[in-house]
Amino acid sequence: MKVELKIQRYNPETDAQPHFENYSVEAEPTDRVLDALLQVKGLLDGSLTLRKSCAHGICGSDGMRINGRNLLACKVLIRNLQQPIVVEPMKGFKIIKDLVVDMEAFFEKYRSVKPYLIQNEAAPQKERPQSPQERERFDDTTKCILCACCTTACPSFWSDPDYVGPAAIVQAHRFIQDSRDQGGEERLDILGDREGVWRCRTIFNCVEACPRDIDVTAAIGEVKRKLLFRKI
Amino acid sequence: MSGTIHQFDAIVVGGGGAGLYAALALSQNKVPTAVLSKLYPTRSHTGAAQGGIGAALGNKEEDHAEWHMFDTVKGSDYLADQDAVEIMCQEAVETVYELEHLGLPFNRTPEGKIDQRRFGGHTKEHGKAPVQRACFAADRTGHMILQTLYQQCIKNEVKFFDEFHVIDLIVQDKVCRGVVAYAVQTGELHLFHAKSVLFATGGSGRMFKITSNAHALTGDGMAIALRNGIPLEDMEFFQFHPTGIYKMGILLSEACRGEGGIIRNNNGERFMERYAPTIKDLAPRDIVSRCIYLEVRDGRGIGGKDYVHLDLTHLGKEVIEKKLPDISDFVRTYMGIDPVKDLIPIQPTAHYAMGGIPTNFNSEVVVDENGTALKGFYAAGECACVSVHGANRLGTNSLVDILVFGRRAGLSMANYCKETEFSPLPSNSEEPSRALLNQFKSGSERIAPLRSDLQSFMMDLCGVFRTEKLLKEALTKVKTLKERSTNLTISDKSQVFNSELLDAVELLNLIDLAWVTVESALARTESRGAHYREDYPKRNDAQWLKHTLASLSNDSVKLSYKPVKITKFQPQERKY
Ligand SMILES: Cc1cc2nc3c(=O)[nH]c(=O)nc-3n(C[C@H](O)[C@H](O)[C@H](O)COP(=O)(O)OP(=O)(O)OC[C@H]3O[C@@H](n4cnc5c(N)ncnc54)[C@H](O)[C@@H]3O)c2cc1C
Ligand code: SF4
Numbered sequence: 001m002k003v004e005l006k007i008q009r010y011n012p013e014t015d016a017q018p019h020f021e022n023y024s025v026e027a028e029p030t031d032r033v034l035d036a037l038l039q040v041k042g043l044l045d046g047s048l049t050l051r052k053s054c055a056h057g058i059c060g061s062d063g064m065r066i067n068g069r070n071l072l073a074c075k076v077l078i079r080n081l082q083q084p085i086v087v088e089p090m091k092g093f094k095i096i097k098d099l100v101v102d103m104e105a106f107f108e109k110y111r112s113v114k115p116y117l118i119q120n121e122a123a124p125q126k127e128r129p130q131s132p133q134e135r136e137r138f139d140d141t142t143k144c145i146l147c148a149c150c151t152t153a154c155p156s157f158w159s160d161p162d163y164v165g166p167a168a169i170v171q172a173h174r175f176i177q178d179s180r181d182q183g184g185e186e187r188l189d190i191l192g193d194r195e196g197v198w199r200c201r202t203i204f205n206c207v208e209a210c211p212r213d214i215d216v217t218a219a220i221g222e223v224k225r226k227l228l229f230r231k232i
Numbered sequence: 233m234s235g236t237i238h239q240f241d242a243i244v245v246g247g248g249g250a251g252l253y254a255a256l257a258l259s260q261n262k263v264p265t266a267v268l269s270k271l272y273p274t275r276s277h278t279g280a281a282q283g284g285i286g287a288a289l290g291n292k293e294e295d296h297a298e299w300h301m302f303d304t305v306k307g308s309d310y311l312a313d314q315d316a317v318e319i320m321c322q323e324a325v326e327t328v329y330e331l332e333h334l335g336l337p338f339n340r341t342p343e344g345k346i347d348q349r350r351f352g353g354h355t356k357e358h359g360k361a362p363v364q365r366a367c368f369a370a371d372r373t374g375h376m377i378l379q380t381l382y383q384q385c386i387k388n389e390v391k392f393f394d395e396f397h398v399i400d401l402i403v404q405d406k407v408c409r410g411v412v413a414y415a416v417q418t419g420e421l422h423l424f425h426a427k428s429v430l431f432a433t434g435g436s437g438r439m440f441k442i443t444s445n446a447h448a449l450t451g452d453g454m455a456i457a458l459r460n461g462i463p464l465e466d467m468e469f470f471q472f473h474p475t476g477i478y479k480m481g482i483l484l485s486e487a488c489r490g491e492g493g494i495i496r497n498n499n500g501e502r503f504m505e506r507y508a509p510t511i512k513d514l515a516p517r518d519i520v521s522r523c524i525y526l527e528v529r530d531g532r533g534i535g536g537k538d539y540v541h542l543d544l545t546h547l548g549k550e551v552i553e554k555k556l557p558d559i560s561d562f563v564r565t566y567m568g569i570d571p572v573k574d575l576i577p578i579q580p581t582a583h584y585a586m587g588g589i590p591t592n593f594n595s596e597v598v599v600d601e602n603g604t605a606l607k608g609f610y611a612a613g614e615c616a617c618v619s620v621h622g623a624n625r626l627g628t629n630s631l632v633d634i635l636v637f638g639r640r641a642g643l644s645m646a647n648y649c650k651e652t653e654f655s656p657l658p659s660n661s662e663e664p665s666r667a668l669l670n671q672f673k674s675g676s677e678r679i680a681p682l683r684s685d686l687q688s689f690m691m692d693l694c695g696v697f698r699t700e701k702l703l704k705e706a707l708t709k710v711k712t713l714k715e716r717s718t719n720l721t722i723s724d725k726s727q728v729f730n731s732e733l734l735d736a737v738e739l740l741n742l743i744d745l746a747w748v749t750v751e752s753a754l755a756r757t758e759s760r761g762a763h764y765r766e767d768y769p770k771r772n773d774a775q776w777l778k779h780t781l782a783s784l785s786n787d788s789v790k791l792s793y794k795p796v797k798i799t800k801f802q803p804q805e806r807k808y
């Protein structure tokens with residue numbers, strides 16, 4: 001079938017402003033939007049620029065706005081979308097070129113919440129024991145692929161770019177809830193700060209955007225409760 | 233394209249499991265290290281690994297590293313080097329514990345131990361029955377490994393150069409001195425002067441049309457080594473995984489069968505019972521893939537077409553949702569069907585390169601039949617060939633391989649850096665890279681059609697079944713493509729994020745690798761593991777119990793061979 005696409009283009013060397021271009025390619029209804037974009041790149045305009053790798057929703061490279069929603073281009077099929085398919089970069093980060101945005105600020109926030117196991121005791125010979133129930137408490141947030149779909153769908157982030165954002169809170173949650181971790185207090189200090197969890201107004205955009213079906217607001221809620229509980 | 237120069241004792245190229253584990257080991261040893269990766273490290277394909285990592289922990293039932301070793305050697309069709317396999321299977325155990333200590337969220341048994349499950353070709357007591365050896369975190373084990381290692385590298389403040397695409401290796405007088413990289417965001421060339429360089433650049437599955445491999449898996453490290461005069465080992469052995477989603481190639485992990493899934497033909501028959509009566513659907517991948525092709529050829533594909541069914545329906549919703557959640561999600565998203573109720577159309581998908589840059593068990597690159605190491609150059613992970621997988625890799629053994637030999641690489645490099653000074657950088661080290669990148673200005677051939685040409689004929693002529701006739705045809709085609717590729721053109725002229733330029737470079741890499749693959753396959757007149765010659769259907773140990781070394785010089789491929797290291801297990805007929 002014919003697929004009509006309307007893609008936002010921007011080349012920093014030649015364009016003052018981003019603008020839209022229209023393209024039409026042949027694709028199967030069961031193809032991914034990513035396949036259609038690569039058809040455009042392969043056959044119509046080799047300069048169309050996007051990030052991609054795994055092509056099945058697991059690496060987090062190709063988050064973008066598709067028909068106004070943050071999605072992974074490789075995880076949405078053409079048959080599920082209205083045409084023309086409107087494709088734009090994620091909102092809130094500097095555009096480097098076409099659909100590629102500068103992710104540095106995103107990773108900086110990720111790093112700011114100490115996203116690693118903090119354990120000060122010597123490791124045992126074998127595994128540190130953990131019950132399936134303890135493991136279950138943070139299962140959901142281990143699924144995060146750092147695609148930034150949530151953060152760039154968040155109105156609080158759009159209005160305050162310093163807000164640490166849902167993705168970083170998800171990462172912190174994964175460790176705060178891990179029975180093996182000893183850095184919970186440090187992370188709660190960071191998230192209790194001005195640009196931390198209290199910026200979240202529980203608008204749920206992030207949950208809807210997450211391609212890994214992580215219950216982002218539930219995680220944020222748990223962190224908020226931990227903070228409240230701590231203050232009493 | 234000006235040449236900025238950096239200096240680090242150790243350069244790690246690749247931010248997948250192998251590269252990150254090496255970087256972690258280097259940082260723990262306080263060696264100034266930088267990781268260069270063309271993708272953000274967390275985008276690496278290690279993150280796609282689903283099913284598990286094999287280690288004889290014995291948490292669910294009795295198991296021993298020695299049993300793991302036997303299975304690996306048998307699975308390899310006796311082509312693996314047994315000294316390296318022994319190290320791998322022993323160190324697998326401590327590696328898994330170390331990963332747990334670093335925070336990896338493994339699934340747990342009711343007693344709180346790391347949970348384990350069955351996987352193809354892993355058995356107890358040398359083949360008596362399947363054994364639960366694969367340690368796992370749901371069906372996203374690779375994702376958890378990648379995240380955990382990246383997290384620890386952040387903690388240890390490892391220096392990352394993200395979206396730096398390595399173009400060339402700098403070698404002079406048999407000493408490796410660094411790499412040349414293209415900064416994707418700025419279009420500048422950077423020189424990295426180093427005492428030691430590790431290639432951990434992953435696989436090359438994009439050579440084939442139907443593949444489980446990411447777009448980025450274009451065998452860059454292997455191709456750069458080849459262009460620098462280093463032969464590639466055993467490139468004719470490429471694994472086709474039996475259960476790829478029909479037409480898309482997306483992998484449905486062997487964990488599906490580990491949990492009890494069954495493959496059925498058009499008659500609904502569990503046909504693996506006929507071919508491998510003892511372990512049935514859990515036979516190694518080379519065998520199951522061939523059986524699927526045979527069923528299809530005999531008209532028992534679904535509706536007479538070129539696919540069969542994976543049946544998970546008897547596992548029940550609970551097992552499917554809890555132990556195979558991502559796989560269920562793939563099936564729902566991409567096929568629009570429900571694995572709890574529906575049969576899943578599958579076909580073999582190009583999955584894993586057993587061959588690669590030859591190394592010894594300290595991850596040093598060895599450049600000839602005598603095992604001579606190239607000073608300062610290391611390789612680990614899928615781009616390397618130790619060889620622990622021989623002619624066919626067992627499931628869960630790549631994650632073991634990348635971690636065990638990634639860490640060994642880090643430790644070897646740390647030792648080497650401590651006792652070695654920097655060798656000077658040759659002048660004009662970036663010239664060959666500059667020439668490579670500047671050659672696409674005036675051509676007329678477009679990248680996409682050439683690439684799909686390559687992928688199609690490699691799939692059809694150099695895939696699961698091979699013959700002299702098919703391979704000769706493939707050779708003619710690859711030579712024609714090589715010729716045409718000198719005339720490639722790109723339309724993107726910008727300096728910023730010119731991914732089209734890199735697509736062209738990657739295509740050149742794939743063509744060179746396809747060439748040595750076809751020549752190696754044509755020469756090997758026997759069937760072993762994943763390399764199946766219909767015109768030579770038997771394994772021939774008298775003539776072919778040896779590793780291929782293929783080098784590319786003056787536009788021709790030269791083949792030589794080196795012996796297999798056999799320690800504990802003498803070759804036997806491979807029956808399951
Ligand atoms: C879908 C799937 C499922 C799998 N499941 C399992 C499993 O359950 N168990 C198992 O044992 N194995 C499994 N495997 C195999 C295993 O995942 C891979 O073999 C392994 O992860 C490879 O790791 P690596 O570190 O060598 O490379 P990768 O993780 O592929 O990383 C390669 C790195 O090199 C970088 N790179 C490449 N070229 C360049 C360049 N030119 N310049 C700079 N950087 C470069 C990339 O950016 C990337 O960071 C699976 C594979 C696939 C495809
Ligand atoms: S719930 Fe909070 S984090 Fe999520 S989109 Fe709304 S404000 Fe942002």
Ligand code: SF4
Pocket residue numbers: 143144145146147148149150151166167170209210211212213214216
């Ligand atoms: S929480 Fe979901 S949307 Fe946000 S970065 Fe992680 S995977 Fe992406």
Ligand code: FES
Pocket residue numbers: 051052053054055056057058059060061062063072073074075
């Ligand atoms: S390409 Fe990996 S998530 Fe889409």
